[in-house]
Structures are given as structure tokens and as C-alpha cells.
Amino acid sequence: xxxxEVGSFALGDLAVEKGGTIKDAQIGxxxxxxxxxxxxxxxxxxxxxxxxxxxxxxxxxxxxxLDPTRYCILAIDMFSNGISSGAAEMPDYPALVxxxxxxxxxxxxxxxxxxVERLAAVYGFSMGGIQAYHWAxxxxxxxxxxxxxxxxxxxxDHNKVFLQxxxxxxxxxxxxxxxxxFASEPAAALRAFGTIYAGWxxxxxxxxxxxxxxxxxxxxxxxxxxxxxxxxFAMRKAANLYAQALAWHEADIAGGGDLGAALxxxxxxxxxxxxxxxxxxxxxxxxxxxxxxxSAELRPIPSIWGHRAGNPNADADDRAFLAxxxxxxxxx
Numbered sequence: 001x002x003x004x005e006v007g008s009f010a011l012g013d014l015a016v017e018k019g020g021t022i023k024d025a026q027i028g029x030x031x032x033x034x035x036x037x038x039x040x041x042x043x044x045x046x047x048x049x050x051x052x053x054x055x056x057x058x059x060x061x062x063x064x065x066l067d068p069t070r071y072c073i074l075a076i077d078m079f080s081n082g083i084s085s086g087a088a089e090m091p092d093y094p095a096l097v098x099x100x101x102x103x104x105x106x107x108x109x110x111x112x113x114x115x116v117e118r119l120a121a122v123y124g125f126s127m128g129g130i131q132a133y134h135w136a137x138x139x140x141x142x143x144x145x146x147x148x149x150x151x152x153x154x155x156x157d158h159n160k161v162f163l164q165x166x167x168x169x170x171x172x173x174x175x176x177x178x179x180x181x182f183a184s185e186p187a188a189a190l191r192a193f194g195t196i197y198a199g200w201x202x203x204x205x206x207x208x209x210x211x212x213x214x215x216x217x218x219x220x221x222x223x224x225x226x227x228x229x230x231x232x233f234a235m236r237k238a239a240n241l242y243a244q245a246l247a248w249h250e251a252d253i254a255g256g257g258d259l260g261a262a263l264x265x266x267x268x269x270x271x272x273x274x275x276x277x278x279x280x281x282x283x284x285x286x287x288x289x290x291x292x293x294x295s296a297e298l299r300p301i302p303s304i305w306g307h308r309a310g311n312p313n314a315d316a317d318d319r320a321f322l323a324x325x326x327x328x329x330x331x332x
Contacts, residue, residue, distance in 0.1 A: 099247055148271070
């Protein structure tokens with residue numbers, strides 16, 4: 001087995017770019033593997049929407065997507081994921097904590113705590129892929145490789161429609177006090193939230209093929225939606241789900257400016273790994289980014305698992321595809 005260590009990094013009072021301060025801010029992390037003597041084998045692995053570092057560990061292993069016997073892999077908890085500082089735990093949490101705020105905090109963890117000045121790579125899925133893009137944009141000389149799995153440099157308008165549906169559902173709850181804060185957990189709204197997500201997170205072809213039964217073992221559709229989506233989101237705090245969805249909605253490496261210029265400034269070799277059937281991070285979005293990147297490959301995942309193809313803990317073919325993409329990019 002490889003070394004594993006769990007920790008929390010104190011950031012002090014952290015001012016965020018859109019106004020406000022995270023008081024006594026902290027971010028959680030888990031390290032898999034060991035830093036080498038040169039301290040240049042670190043892969044930063046930011047979390048996806050609502051995920052925590054325990055949820056992320058499945059793809060780490062000698063024969064998996066990220067190899068902890070060759071690299072030191074640092075899984076980092078996003079703000080408002082229930083481990084790092086978040087909206088549900090802090091009454092004065094800022095109205096918007098952006099992807100850039102997350103990545104700047106992660107940079108402090110990497111440079112101050114782990115004393116790493118140049119990474120081996122950044123690897124991220126979904127919101128983690130957005131953060132990988134931000135790492136490459138904000139710290140170009142530090143990131144030689146960026147793996148963007150089912151993510152984008154700027155949240156597309158159609159993606160925003162999906163997210164607005166989730167946000168409006170939470171806001172419609174009688175427990176909502178305004179601004180993404182809740183008097184108590186809105187159980188009915190969270191069930192609706194999970195049901196909406198189930199329709200977007202997996203493709204039409206996934207459902208047509210009945211993979212919720214044959215691959216995931218659900219006895220019927222209603223049980224699948226309840227156990228895999230409603231019950232899982234009910235484990236998270238509504239204020240945290242709201243805060244992270246808002247950060248996703250506003251994600252943009254150019255900060256509202258010239259996206260082409262922001263992409264051209266990236267020095268990393270970027271591997272773009274959308275899924276052919278993802279309903280909100282579309283292949284076309286990455287294809288539009290590709291001409292502006294200095295060194296990049298567009299490598300769509302040929303899968304009917306939709307967005308879940310980028311987090312393929314239940315599909316060996318998608319897992320092998322991602323593992324091969326990482327090996328190809330990082331081979332000497």
C-alpha cells in the first residue's frame with residue numbers, strides 16, 4: 001500500500017474576489033503517495049460538485065487512473081463541500097466564493113504546506129475540471145499538464161440553465177430565507193433537486209439501455225432515483241449545495257473578459273476529456289476552446305454514461321479510457 005494522510009490547512013481570514021471574507025478559512029485534503037526528493041511529482045486533484053476526498057479516492061491506485069506509487073496525489077476539498085469552510089457552517093459566509101478563490105487557496109496549501117513550486121499535473125472531473133482549468137490559467141508556469149474531465153473554461157449558457165433549475169428549486173423551498181440560506185434543511189426540495197439531477201447527470205441512452213438495472217443493480221427506476229440521487233443529495237446541506245452551484249454557474253477563467261486571451265495564456269499541455277453524451281459539459285464547448293490553447297488534445301470519451309463517464313467507478317471501459325489518456329500525456 002501507499003502512504004495516505006488526511007489534513008486540514010488553515011488559511012486565516014480569507015478575502016474573496018467578489019467581496020466578503022471567509023473567517024478562519026480552512027480547506028481539507030488527503031494525500032495519496034509520497035513526494036519525491038525533487039518535490040515535482042505532485043498531482044493536484046480538486047473535488048467535484050458536493051464530493052469529498054473520500055468520494056474521490058476510488059480512482060487512485062497502481063492500476064487505476066492516478067498512480068500513487070509514481071505520483072503524490074493531493075485530493076483537495078472545495079469550499080462548501082462539508083469538510084472545507086462552507087456556507088452551511090458559517091452564517092457570514094460570502095455570497096459568492098468563486099472557482100478562482102478555491103484555486104488560490106489550494107495554491108497556498110501546495111506552496112506553503114507541501115513546499116511544491118511546480119506540479120506534475122492537475123486532474124479534475126466536472127467542477128474539478130473547471131478548477132484544473134483555473135490552475136492552468138492562474139499559475140501557468142506551475143502547471144505542465146492539465147486534465148479537464150467533463151469540464152470547461154467558462155460555464156456555457158445551456159449549462160447555466162441546468163444550474164438555475166437547481167438553484168430555483170432550492171429557493172422555492174419554504175425553508176429558504178434568501179441568499180441560499182435555510183431555516184432548516186428543505187427535505188422536499190432536496191428530493192426534487194436530486195430528481196432533477198438524475199435527468200441531467202446520465203444520458204438518454206443510459207436510461208434507454210436500462211444500465212441503472214444491469215450495471216448499477218437497481219430493481220427499478222424509482223429505486224434508482226431515490227437511492228442514487230435523492231438520498232445522496234440529502235446527505236449534504238442545502239446551503240452548501242447552493243453555494244457550490246452558484247460558484248459553478250459563475251465559473252470563467254477569464255472573469256467575464258476575453259476567453260480566447262485567457263486560453264492562449266495557458267502554458268500547460270491540456271487534455272480535454274468530455275463525454276460524447278454529457279448533457280451539460282458538451283464536446284462542442286471544449287472543441288470551441290481547443291484552437292486557442294497552445295498545446296492541447298480533445299479526446300472525447302465514447303460512452304453512453306453521460307456526465308458520469310467522467311467519474312466511472314461503475315464502468316470499466318470508461319475507466320480504462322481515462323487511465324490511458326493520463327498515461328499517454330504523462331509518459332516521458
